[in-house]
Amino acid sequence: MKAHRILAGASAACAVALLCGAGGASAEIAGKRVKLGVLTDMSGFASDSTGMGSLVAAQLAAEDFAKELPGVTIEVIQADHQNKPDIGAATARRWLDQEQVNAILDVPFSSVALAVNEALRNSKAVFVASGPGTTELTGPKCSPNTIHWTYDTWALANGTARAVTEGGGKSWYFLTADYAFGHALEGDASAVVKSLGGNVVGSVRHPPNASDFSSYLLQAQGSGAKIIGLANAVGDTIGSVKQATEFGITTGGQRLAALLMQLSDVAAVGLKDAQGLYLTEAFYWDLNAGTRAFADRFAAKMNGRRPTGNQAGVYAGALHYLKAVKAAGTTDGTAVAAKMKEIPTDDPLFGKGTVRADGRAVHDMLFFEVKSPDESKGPWDFYKLVKTIPATEAFRPLDQGGCPLAKKS
Template structure:
């Protein structure tokens, strides 16, 4: 081979070796922190499964093909606002995290929202429930994706009122989420002709609901509203079954319950419970395909609505970062998330309102009877689809200070 050809080949190889690191250096770095409960009452419904969902979204987005280099880390906030706040500050100040996802436990979520605004990062909530995140506590840096207490109240509250449940007694977890859920459900009950005859506040978390359930039973209320979630809700439902409360004619309103909780209870106990959620693994072909992939990474588990929300919201966040070619200005990324219509395989097409509320349909589900179930995770049947424009509180009623009156 002529010398000139060898020289040309060497130069081409040298150029290629220099080009590869240069292209890698051009990738926009993005660091996502998934913060949730990895050891307490929500560990099964959020926990590692939410981090897995975020990584699945990154994998599906193919970040390097879109000019991004994405890293996902995770931490346990232990359901404590001070712990969550400390992690958030460390992530933002020292570890280079650009956005925090998930964050069940509303008191922690409210703290993270304010720190995120202060640091001008992005907060995309899936696991926390309080509708205050798009109400009085809204910020230009927060998106509330999966559900909220107003949507749960609209779905389950109205459904039980239609079935004749006019008088209500609340058993409420004494922290931000429980109080917001009771408040929003009470408003729906009273607006639709029902009345609240009493209630009791419970510690959070709480393994024993015996005395609270006996008070609710003695109240004679037609509906006992459980304004709690996770293992607390599961414990309350199980103990109510042991006391024969539903068999005695009172209805239980499971105002927030995850598929992992229903699975843990078993259909002998859970059958007939009605509840509202935004996702179920067996809704359609796309949700079933996602669930099958999820289960290869979380053996023996199906995804909860919170974990599905982390997947879908991570995809949309990355689209916004790609459009801006930067993750550094959190408010700008959130503004772009609101500008771009949402579209993913789990929630379909939707929008994000100016107050940060993600809009999509919600579903009223009922836990199947054991005889209706065809498999271990065949647990729900759809009673009603609540259209997107009816599922959530109107923006004009939320009290978000960013929204002009």
């Protein structure tokens, strides 16, 4: 059975519910119902990389797993957290207390994710965080209820900085968004560059959501560094890349390395300006038959758009959560989170992996170079794979994060 309904959601947001069920007896799941809440950015500057696409990804996971839970209804609802921690936390608490949501998915923006992480700590629900980048979720702020999917700042900075430095890009200058996320990207990348014998010749910080990067880019250009590391995200990264092209930085011999950039960002920049850019991602829609098949299903519901890494993470994280619900025979958050760490991860988008004691989902990461317009064979054909970073090297070692749960494992 499949039905859709519109509900009134928090903060004037709407919620879309997908009900998937089948006949037959269910497992020992209370109420024969599993309720997933996609808490995301539906209207802000991360809505292209998350937003409606994250909702569609969760719906596809529910559709795909419905046959594995016969007689159980899988419901997916959505709300817009407006990129505000207080709204995110309030929505999470309302979903838990009044709407019996069993798992909260996505939650882009680290500040919002950390607020939701605390709202769900020791609750009966699981937080599958595929949208945020902060390593705090698997570090000092780790929670037994939280699973961190897709990526984090350590994986992105380590992947790009290591691959570029080992490839000869020994001198770096950082253009950094002046808040905790940007500082973390710069700090992690700088440490890798220096550990490999490279040199960080300088850095400059810009306010978040800046519109003019000219003075910062001119400083980066004047530094003479081979690599300009962009320790920012979304609109700031898009603006940095576009203006760097206007100033002739890349044609002058310097290269750009984006420490967080997704498919939707490259689409916004365009291949003419983004070509040659280095970046690390957890997922690419055109990687293999499994990713392409999912991307085709996603595109059919999203007017031809291809999924980003964050949206793919919602699908894979939701699917693993549902597998754990089936294996545990319950939606109790403590039991399901423990089961998610016990059983291996395996899906067509990220392949095989594990979830560690600190809640970090571990899988391969991918180092790409953005194609030129001549190399691209069609819409959304943006990346060429340079290197696969194996799961064993892709994420911060378990013993270096400071998560209390890791010490108990």
